[in-house]
Amino acid sequence: xxxKTLTAVLLxxxxxxxxxxxxxxxxYKPLPxxxxxxxxxxxxxxxxxxxxxxxxxxxxGKVAWVGSGDYADGSRIIDATGRWVTPGIIDVxxxxxxxxxPDVDAHSDGNEATAPVTAEVWSEHSVWPQDPxxxxxxxxxxxxxxxxxxxxNLFGGRSVTLKNVSAGTYQAMKFPNAPYGLKMACGENPKxxxxxxxxxxxxxxxxxxxxxxxxxxxQRYIEDWNDYERKVAEHExxxxxxxxxxxxxxxLNKPPKRDLELETLAGVLKGDIIVHMxxxxxDEMVTIMDMAxxxxxxxxxxxxxxxxxxxxxxxxxxxxxxxLWADWWGFxxxxxxxxQENIAIVDRPEGGCAIVHSxxxxxxxxxxxxxxxAMTRGRAAGLSIPEERAIAWITSNAAKSxxxxxxTGTVAPGMMADVVIWNQNPFSVYAKADQVFIDGAQxxxxxxxxLQPLSDFELGQLLEVTP
Amino acid sequence: MKTCLLAILLIFSTSVxxxxxxxxxxxxxxxxxxxxxxxxxxxxxxxxxxxxxPRIPTNKMIRVINAEGRHVTPALFAGLTASGLTxxxxxxxxxxxxxxxxxxGLMHPEIDVRKAYNPLTSVIPVTRVEGFGYTLLxxxxxxxxxxxxxxxxxxxxxxxxxEGSDVIYIDLSGHAADSFGGSRAAQWQLIEQAFDESQxxxxxxxxxxxxxxxxxxxxxxxxxVFVFRVNRAxxxxxxxxxxxxxxxxxxxxxxxxxxxxxxxxxxxEIPVVLNALDNLPADFDSLGARLDNxxxxxxxxxxxxxxxxxxxxxxxxxxxxxxxxxxGLPHSAGIQSMTSTPADIFGGESRLAAKGxxxxxxxxxxxxxxxxxxxxxxxxxxxxxxxxxxxxxxxDRYLPESTELPRSYIxx
Numbered sequence: 001x002x003x004k005t006l007t008a009v010l011l012x013x014x015x016x017x018x019x020x021x022x023x024x025x026x027x028y029k030p031l032p033x034x035x036x037x038x039x040x041x042x043x044x045x046x047x048x049x050x051x052x053x054x055x056x057x058x059x060x061g062k063v064a065w066v067g068s069g070d071y072a073d074g075s076r077i078i079d080a081t082g083r084w085v086t087p088g089i090i091d092v093x094x095x096x097x098x099x100x101x102p103d104v105d106a107h108s109d110g111n112e113a114t115a116p117v118t119a120e121v122w123s124e125h126s127v128w129p130q131d132p133x134x135x136x137x138x139x140x141x142x143x144x145x146x147x148x149x150x151x152x153n154l155f156g157g158r159s160v161t162l163k164n165v166s167a168g169t170y171q172a173m174k175f176p177n178a179p180y181g182l183k184m185a186c187g188e189n190p191k192x193x194x195x196x197x198x199x200x201x202x203x204x205x206x207x208x209x210x211x212x213x214x215x216x217x218x219q220r221y222i223e224d225w226n227d228y229e230r231k232v233a234e235h236e237x238x239x240x241x242x243x244x245x246x247x248x249x250x251x252l253n254k255p256p257k258r259d260l261e262l263e264t265l266a267g268v269l270k271g272d273i274i275v276h277m278x279x280x281x282x283d284e285m286v287t288i289m290d291m292a293x294x295x296x297x298x299x300x301x302x303x304x305x306x307x308x309x310x311x312x313x314x315x316x317x318x319x320x321x322x323x324l325w326a327d328w329w330g331f332x333x334x335x336x337x338x339x340q341e342n343i344a345i346v347d348r349p350e351g352g353c354a355i356v357h358s359x360x361x362x363x364x365x366x367x368x369x370x371x372x373x374a375m376t377r378g379r380a381a382g383l384s385i386p387e388e389r390a391i392a393w394i395t396s397n398a399a400k401s402x403x404x405x406x407x408t409g410t411v412a413p414g415m416m417a418d419v420v421i422w423n424q425n426p427f428s429v430y431a432k433a434d435q436v437f438i439d440g441a442q443x444x445x446x447x448x449x450x451l452q453p454l455s456d457f458e459l460g461q462l463l464e465v466t467p
Numbered sequence: 468m469k470t471c472l473l474a475i476l477l478i479f480s481t482s483v484x485x486x487x488x489x490x491x492x493x494x495x496x497x498x499x500x501x502x503x504x505x506x507x508x509x510x511x512x513x514x515x516x517x518x519x520x521p522r523i524p525t526n527k528m529i530r531v532i533n534a535e536g537r538h539v540t541p542a543l544f545a546g547l548t549a550s551g552l553t554x555x556x557x558x559x560x561x562x563x564x565x566x567x568x569x570x571x572g573l574m575h576p577e578i579d580v581r582k583a584y585n586p587l588t589s590v591i592p593v594t595r596v597e598g599f600g601y602t603l604l605x606x607x608x609x610x611x612x613x614x615x616x617x618x619x620x621x622x623x624x625x626x627x628x629x630e631g632s633d634v635i636y637i638d639l640s641g642h643a644a645d646s647f648g649g650s651r652a653a654q655w656q657l658i659e660q661a662f663d664e665s666q667x668x669x670x671x672x673x674x675x676x677x678x679x680x681x682x683x684x685x686x687x688x689x690x691x692v693f694v695f696r697v698n699r700a701x702x703x704x705x706x707x708x709x710x711x712x713x714x715x716x717x718x719x720x721x722x723x724x725x726x727x728x729x730x731x732x733x734x735x736e737i738p739v740v741l742n743a744l745d746n747l748p749a750d751f752d753s754l755g756a757r758l759d760n761x762x763x764x765x766x767x768x769x770x771x772x773x774x775x776x777x778x779x780x781x782x783x784x785x786x787x788x789x790x791x792x793x794x795g796l797p798h799s800a801g802i803q804s805m806t807s808t809p810a811d812i813f814g815g816e817s818r819l820a821a822k823g824x825x826x827x828x829x830x831x832x833x834x835x836x837x838x839x840x841x842x843x844x845x846x847x848x849x850x851x852x853x854x855x856x857x858x859x860x861x862x863d864r865y866l867p868e869s870t871e872l873p874r875s876y877i878x879x
Contacts, residue, residue, distance in 0.1 A: 101747040102754075132748055188557070309865050329858075330590065330779030332557035339858045345865065362744050369786060372838045380832075380841055381866060429789035429838045461754045465700075465727050467763050 024124060026174035028163055030439035035059045035072045038421065041080035046087040046395035046410035050388035056085060058417040061440040065413055078435070080421055086391055087411050088143025088418030088438065090398035091364045092276070092323045093303050093357035097147055097162075097170065098123055100131030101361060102457075111150030112157060116194050116201060117214055119182065120260035121157035123149045127170040130455045133361040138164050138444050138453065140365040141420035141433040144175060144409075146402055148303075149183045151278040152193045154201065154210050156183035158264055159276060161402050163418075165438055166453035179403040181300070182268055184211070186279035186288060187334050208287060215295040218265035224256040225266075274300035274403050276323075280334035282310035289318050301401040303357060306338040309345040312352060321353035321401045322346040325363075326373040343371075343393060344378025344385060355401055356393045367394045372427040387427050416440075487512045487529040488849050490828065493539035495519065496835065497820045498806035501799050506536065511826040514848040519822060532844050532851065534830050541806040541818045542600020542622075542827035542845065543835075545781040546774030547694070547720060547740060550591055550602050551584040551620065553778055564778075565608025566615065574661050574675050576635045577683035578615035580606045586624055590779060592856035595622045597782035598835070598842030600827040603813055605694070606636045612647040612654060613637050613661070616683060619815045621827070623847050631814030633691035635683065639702050640721070641752045651702065655709075662688070662713055687715075692813055694718045694740070698752040700727035707735045718812065720774070721745075722764075724755040729767035738770035738812050743791035762795030770812065771796070772804050789836035801836050855879075 036058040043051040043066065057064040057071050064071075098110035109126035112118045127147055137145065142164050149156035159181035162173040187204065195202030201210050235249035267273035275292075279285045279302045292299050301321040302308060306329060308315060308322040315322055324346065329338025347354035356371045358364040375390040399409025408416045417440035423432045436444035445451035490509040497504065508523040509516060549564035556562060563583030569575065581604055594602075600622055606615035614636040621628035637658065641651070648654040661675045665684035673681060687693065695706055698721040707728070710717035719725055722739040725732060732739065746758045757763075761771050773791065775784040785805070792801040810818040817824050826849040833840030845852040863879035870877060 102750045104750065136747060313868075327780055327783065330555055333555055336555055337861055339862045339865075341862050341866070348868075361747055365744075365746075366790070369790075369838045373786075376839050376841060381862060427839055429786060429836065430793045432793070458748065461748070462727075465755065467726060467757075467759070 024122075024171060024174075026176045027169070027171045028165070028174055028176055029172075030061045031165065031441035031443065033058070033061055033417070033437075033440035033442075035075040036417075036437070036440065036442075037071045037075050037077045038080050038085060038419070039077060041083055041085040041421065042425070043085045043411060044087075044388050044391040044426075045412060046391055047412070048388055048392065050386070056411060056419070058419065058437065058440045061417055063411055063413055063415045063417050063419075066411055078421065082424070083434065084422040084425055084431075085411065086141070086420050086422065086426060087395040087409055087415075088420055088436065089141040089367050089394050090144040090402070090409060091137070091142055091358050091367055091394075092146045092301065092355055092398045092401045093359045094137075094145045094147055094361075094364055095150065095359070096133040096137065096145065096361060096364065097127035097129065097131045098149070099361075100128045101133055111152045113150070113152035113193055116154045116190055116210055117261065118149075118153050118157050119155040119214070119262075119264040121149060122160065123147045123157060123183075124160035124170050124174070127160065127162075129167055129170055129173065130457050132455045132458050133364070134164055135166065135453045135455060136361070137364045138436055139433060139446070140367065141422070141426075141436055142364055142367065143418040143420070143436065143438050144399070144402070144404065145364070146181060146276070148181070148276060151183070151185040151189045154185060154190050154207055155214060155261075155265070156185060158273070159183055161404060163438055165443060166455075175404060175407075177407070180264075180267065180273045181276045181402070182264055182273050184275060184277040186277065186284045187281060188332055189278070204284065208291065211291060212294070214265060215269070215291075218262050218269055219295070221256070221259060221262040222266045222269060228253055228255050268297050269295060271297070274401075276301050276303055276401075278303045280304050280306045282307040285311060286314060289314070289320065300403075301353075301355065304335075304359070305346070306335045306342065309339060309342045310337075312346045313349050315346060316349040316351040316353070319351065319353070321355055321397060323355040323357040323398075323401060324374075325359070326356060326370040326377075340373065340377040341381045343374035344381065344383050347378070347385070347389075347393070348383060353397050353400060354393050355397045357398075368422075368426040368431055369429055370394075372429075375427060387425065390427065485527045485529045486849065487525070487527060488826070488846065488851065489523060489525055489529055489531045490539060490830065490846070491523075491531055491533045492536055493534040493830070494536055495820055496538060496540045496799075496802045496806075498541045498803055499819055500803040503799070509539070509820070509826075509828070511846070511849040514826055514850075516820065516822055516824050516826050519820070530851070532830060532846075537843070538831040538833070538835050538840075539820070540598075540802060540829050540831065540835050541820050541824075542829050542847065543598050543785060543805045544772070544809040545594055545599040545602035545622075546772075546776075546784045546787075547605035548602045548774075548781045549580075549605065549607065549778040550594055550622075550781060551586055551588055552580055552604060554588055554590065556779070565606050567608055567610055569610055571677075573677055573680060574611045574613040574657075575609070575615060575677070575680055576613045576661075576687070577677065577679040578606065579633075580604050580615055580617045581620070581629055584620060584626075584629075586622075586626055586628065589857040591622055591624070593779070593858050594781050595845060595847070595852060596842065596854050596856050596859065598785070598829040598831065598845055599782065600818075600829075600845075600847060601630070601810070601815065602781065603634065603809060609638070612639075612643050612658070616687070619810070619813050621815075621847075630816060631810070633683070633687045634694055634813060635687045635691065636694050636696070639695050639697040639706065641699070641750060643696070655705065659709070688713065692716045692718055694720050696720045698723040698750075698756075700724035700755060702752070703728050704731065707731050707737060710737060711735060723749075723753040723760065725769070726757065726760045726763040726767075727755055729764050729769055732764070733768035736770075738772060738808075739764055740772040740774050742774060742776055743787050743794065743796075744775075758790070758794040761791035765796050765800050770804075770808060771800070772809050772812065785836060786838050789838060792836055798836065805836075
């Protein structure tokens, strides 16, 4: 082997190795924290428990214990008498950063509405970290949020899950080890956007045909890579087991060309990327679950699901979450059958996974109020929904939907210390987040301006006025 | 399974069931900004409040709603909406809240959305069962910044539930200026010219208005109200001077930066309709948006009302008011702004819970402004609402966990 060939081989090997480590990696580092004892609170743990007059200890960025235990001398002690503690609130459906404030054309980066299949785009590449909406959401107790592309496309692109910390880059907000999501969309939006341009899809059947064609391409893409890897392995086996031979085997077998669109779709079929699908109508959701069976993948969560209550049992059977609004309806035909009991009915069956989502820079600031409305409607319809159950809709169920439930969404030993202290029962219009902790660090205080982040955009505006 | 939390007792007699209604043991919010009467009865005859007193003896066989101490308020104001002007927002042929593409080059203040009002749309019962009794029909879409005329309408199910003054809608936002005149300066020039034209006699001298338009503008100038959509403090300041010069009754709608000019608004007696949830710098008109806008305005003496910006989900405005209260507005002021104030400002019948007033009332399960309460009984014109809507029927169709026949055979 000439030295030139060897260099080429090594370069190729290193390029392949790079492809294996994810690009745009998270640089998130928890902010400095001190051991913190929160005393005498009503704690909703997020997984169905409610503890009265209970203590909670945060140490090294984690929940150390709930109930009773030892704490370090010199720990910060917060008296939470009369106050309530919940896990940090999680919004699975946000467009903060990609449709930021101010809402001007130059900021409209949420929808690559130029082709119906854009699985190759990643929402994180549109996130403007200076969106003032992040800070407002923090004041509402949001500690984790998923930023999704819009719904114009059948495959809208990858989502990204962020920790709601103030940072100059999205990488510094990126939730470590969170799986990627893929935004897909049913129904009216794709067929309207493309049908009006007299291009496919213009019908619901056109939508489904296009999803299936894409999955078939992704299946072939996986086969091509499997073939390639098998051939490399065969060469390696023949040539003998040494580093040089492995590199040579790789060099002799040209790998398939990488395809960003198909990489994302293949990621879904391999179970690495979670499907988040915008879908309103009950019958369409069932069609999509059948399609998922055809191609051997799992739908993670249906978003919006205004008719999810009509198929609550099927969603539960299939282990699919419903991320829903408390009361939105009527803005388009597929939202005509909205009812305020939707969330409570999706929550009812064994295995039901109901989530309250916002899809709104206003709603994300008070997801607790949205959950309150849904809980109140469920109760009025005769369903038994205590607060300790309803809180899961904006904490643990949301964490499950995003694939981060091993890290956050419940207040339990070993979990990230993402915690909100509320001034009262959070199920009220009068409830406010007093203090918010992310990985044990206090990142917000309602009564202390020094602990309220202000984005670059907001700094220095309206200098001449004070209330 | 549907639990009935509040019993409407029908005391039957073999002969006569009176149309009278007694709401007993209420915690009554009068809606005047201060008065709450504990443990009172409210007697309603002929659709009006006949008497408010601790224990009203009745010798007739009448219907009774025992509020058992619950909060009772006048039926709420749903804000500026297109209730009855739309079925589905994205179905354009079902939407009549404005006009466009008239190709006349004129402004059309005379286009009156009330002509398109349909009280039988499913949107109205959906809103009414949440405790809402009336709304301000708003014209919202136009070619030329002036969206047309509207006015108050009562959710009484009638074809002619209109009340109060003519209300003309003019959009002064940066977005409107961008498409109408290309700048705020040009927009003001055109609006000022239109107001001037409304006062001239010879139609040949008019370039911006039709004869009907000039008449509508002139009439509203003398007896009606102008609602200006405007958020930026500088623009509101300009509007205050314009309203003074033109001697018109103006209302600010939006008003995200209104707190900055609160004193001037109070002095000019210009009310503000706002969405208390608007706290983001959504555009360069709204850099000063803040959660305590309503509280600051109220404190300065400005009359505040609320609108959520929504029609189908107009019921959300109760949450809007609740958040204003959570951010400093006195609770009683929140109730007042949701009940009697809009009727007063837009010329409707008094909606105070007082003797002689129309009996549009709501019994609430809890605090009327909290999201954890619901309307348990709605009374319109003294008649208890059935508390059903297309949505309650869908709920009741799908609430049973299993059914023998397909659910289309369940007709609640």
